[in-house]
Structures are given as structure tokens and as C-alpha cells.
Amino acid sequence: MLKTPELAMPRSNKVTTVCNSKREVWNDYEQAKAYFLELMMSTDGDEHDRAECVYIQLIHGLDECSDED
Template identity: 55%
Template sequence: MLSMSELAMNPNRKVTTVCYGKKQKWDDREEAQAYFLEAMMNSDGAEYDRYSGIYIQLQNGLSYCTDEDDEEDE
């Protein structure tokens, strides 16, 4: 099993984000992180939760990050 630090060091710099239904492809993970960090710092409430969720996914090395809830099946 991969440790968290290995997951966070995804060698693929490209990433796809989906926020408020808008899909965006980034060539640079760090650029996407900077965008969502700034958005997170300039928002609050539900908007903050969306941006911070994507930012955390980016930090964890995921290549597809979304603000969509997986609880729809319940």
C-alpha cells in the first residue's frame, strides 16, 4: 500500500478539476493549487467547502479533483 507521501508526489503534473460543474484541465498541478488556494481564501461557507475540498484533493496527488458529492447514492 502506498503511503500518503508517495501519493502526494504524483509525477504527472497534469490535473483535471470540476468545480460548480465546470471542467478545467491544468498542465501544472501547482498552478491549479494556487488558483484553488486563492479562491478558498476569498470565500466562506459552502463556497469555501467546495474550493477547499478540491485543494485538498490536489494536495493528495489526485489527477481528477471534483467538488461533487459522492453521497448521491445513499
Template identity: 65%
Template structure:
């Protein structure tokens, strides 16, 4: 469970993701959400679960999202 309520977190546009041990810095949160939503829709199994985990963290406003 998160210590800070999601609504209280700042909604910055810059976000860092770690997906399949690959770190990537996004300058636009919406582009990152779009990418991981597409990954969720096209992948299967464990790969889909990882993308879903990051997508949920992005939606909740976290600045660093990891699978």
C-alpha cells in the same frame, strides 16, 4: 477513504478539476493548487467548502478532482 495510499500515487503535473460544474484541465498542478488556495481564502460558506475539497484532493495527488 482512498484505496491507494496518497504517497503511492503518481505526481503528474497535468490535472483535471470540476468546480461548480465547470471542467478545467490544468497543465501545471501547482497553478491549480494556487488557484484553489486563493479561492479558499477569499470565498465564504459553501463556495469555500468546494474550493477546500478540490485543494485537498490536489495536495493528495489525485489526477481528477471534483467538488
């Protein structure tokens, strides 16, 4: 058993996103979340859906997020 629970351990700030076939590596998790939140709020239709898909994955803490199902 670990002394420190895994959820309490700091996660890497690095995250990879794939949206509209564009792959990006972010060094700041919060910056990626802010970008996709703004993109989601400022678009509609398919572009909104893609940004929303990536944003939801970022909220759940995934290290690799994609707009593909």
C-alpha cells in the same frame, strides 16, 4: 520489484478539476493548487467548501479532483 519506488517517480503535471460544475484541465499542478488555495481563502459558505474539497484532493496528489462527495 521496481528499482525506483513508485512514489519517487515523477507524476504528470496535468490535472483535471471540477468545481461548481465547471471542468478545467490544468497543465501545471502547482498552478491549480495555488488557484484553489486563493479561491478557498477569499470566499465563504458553499463556494469555500467546494474550493476546499478540490484543494484537499490536489494536496493528496489526485489527477482528477471534484467538489462532489
